[in-house]
Amino acid sequence: MDIRSINRDEFRDYAAVWERTFNFDGKDDELEFEADVHELDRSIVAVENGSFVGTGGSFSFDMTVPGGSVAAAGLTAVAVLPTHRRRGVLTSMMRYHFDDVRNREEPVAVLRASESVIYSRFGYGVATFDSSWKIGRRDAALVPEPEGGGAISLIDVEEARVVLPQIYAGAAPSTPGFLSRNEDVWKHSLLDLESWRGKFTANRFAVYEEDGTALGYLRYRVKDTWEESLPKNEVLAAELIALEPAAEAALWRFIFSTDLVDVIRTQNRPTHELLDILLADPRRLERRRVDGLWARLVDVPAALAARRYRTPGRLVIEVVDQFLPDSGGRFLLEGSPDGAECRRTTDEPDLVVDADALGACYLGGSSFAMFHAVGRVVGSEQAVRLVDTMFSWHVEPWCPHYF
Ligand SMILES: CC(C)(COP(=O)(O)OP(=O)(O)OC[C@H]1O[C@@H](n2cnc3c(N)ncnc32)[C@H](O)[C@@H]1OP(=O)(O)O)[C@@H](O)C(=O)NCCC(=O)NCCS
Structure with a gap:
């Protein structure tokens, strides 16, 4: 299956995949407006025998993080024709998407999900609630x-x-x-x-x-x-x-x-x-x-260094990333209210964290302690207390934007 981006002339066929998947009939003038807002160089189609069977795309956002902001790729327009479900089309498009995110040096990927069951397997966690x-x-x-x-x-x-x-x-x-x-x-x-x-x-x-x-x-x-x-x-x-x-x-x-x-x-x-x-x-x-914005750290050190931390602290965090194993590994985080540094390390970890759990806790909206309670964060009580104190923030994360 060929995965690539589309040009403007192909937008009608691209949108036809969403119409069949999301059960609506788009009017031509509406689709013109949609084409205007979509970043076509970031569009994604899965093509089989010359026909579009899957779509996706992304928006280039700056996302506010505690004490700063980070470049974030907002995945959108994800659809696979009902005739082509469960054959790995979405999985192939997600790999293409993350390659694009890496090429653009965006540390974080975000999305809003139509169905909340799909995306944790790709390393996303619920970072804000609606x-x-x-x-x-x-x-x-x-x-x-x-x-x-x-x-x-x-x-x-x-x-x-x-x-x-x-x-x-x-x-x-x-x-x-x-x-x-x-x-x-x-x-x-x-x-x-x-x-x-x-x-x-x-x-x-x-x-x-x-x-x-x-x-x-x-x-x-x-x-x-x-x-x-x-x-x-x-x-x-x-x-x-x-x-x-x-x-x-x-x-x-x-x-x-x-x-x-x-x-x-x-x-x-x-x-x-x-x-x-x-x-x-x-x-x-x-x-x-309900779940709001889902976040996924693609470049862990850049993402963790982009935010500030409520209290000073030093932790080695091992990220277990099933979908993008080379995004995982061990990272030394030294953070404080004034700034942060994060780099790869070979030191023994204080905490071992699943990628989606880290995405969920990144903005301070969920606690590592909850994931620790169900075995998805492993570490001492002391390390969990420290990471939660560091990552918590005085303003609850919230995303008013839909895309
Ligand atoms: C959701 C959708 C994009 C999945 O596409 P797909 O090509 O069938 O997905 P894949 O074959 O790559 O599946 C990847 C994995 O996710 C699972 N999965 C995908 N969709 C799922 C769903 N709706 N519910 C539960 N599991 C799902 C698959 O079983 C598979 O699991 P596995 O790796 O353990 O085998 C497609 O079904 C679709 O377009 N649905 C309607 C529109 C929609 O919900 N879009 C999401 C917009 S945010």
Whole structure:
């Protein structure tokens, strides 16, 4: 099977594999927009007898890590025709992908999974979680908090194209797991095609400003529903990003006090958020947590040296990497809040860690102790305590971006 990238003329045939795999019919204009945002030199197709039977691709991101950022390849568009499943097509495409990641010297690979069972075999672990929640508006009373002194305004999509990227870029450095969005990605994020809306309105944009500075935004949609003369409108709060707690609180307060709204839902929020302490009756919030961003260290020393550590420490970590054995081995990590160094070593390890467990713990969102408890991290209690103290961070990792 030939694995290669595609050119723009081949995009229709490439997308036809996703249509058959993900069960939708793409319209030509939508596919044009998709082709614009895809990095075609990073696209992947598996070709059999001249036909495309599998697809993939990646985005070139910078990902925030504790105290810094790292180049990360975001795997996307993974699909194998139902006629060609379980013959190793995905496995071959993953090898091609990791070769590309290495050639580009990206230390980390990330993805969002359609099915959470597939990717740990390739060395990915769940590095962030997505929490979705819903709450009835009448149950969403908030306790008073100090006034921020700013105001909310509603802006149109033209203004949103300017304001949202600025706020997002301002928020990105403080939360591990944020992925950079370039101009093409923003265009795509705000495209808002009618076929993507379901029964909801177009995107609405609320912005919180203080002294002329925009400090937070909420992108949302509303489903207009009435039952027996009563409003049952539902708000889908698609993305709320804030630079200041006052902005975040004000945007929730705004949407929770919007007339005619019955229910407010979100798709992807951090698992712990300000709202938890703002709600007068937090139990009313119904929350579901799923895997979010999956991370995989391709170049372990570069990835571990790219982040900062909560406390100073020195550890030899042996990484067991079944899929990319030469990415594994023993590494001496010396890290602190001010910087880190990591290099290969032959010293005896303090900890032996599976590649996917290291991916899961990389941003501080999962603990080595949990993996230790089930035998997927081996080492003394003392080494596990040290690694968890070092890798933990004061901000929970979260990835608001879908790709
Ligand atoms: C998921 C998908 C890409 C797998 O492709 P594939 O070519 O069949 O995968 P491979 O043959 O290379 O399988 C690799 C391994 O993963 C396992 N695997 C693959 N898909 C799996 C699934 N959905 N559930 C459980 N195991 C799965 C295989 O059994 C195989 O295991 P093994 O190495 O122990 O034998 C393909 O089934 C597909 O396109 N599904 C629908 C779209 C989708 O889910 N895409 C993922 C987007 S994130």
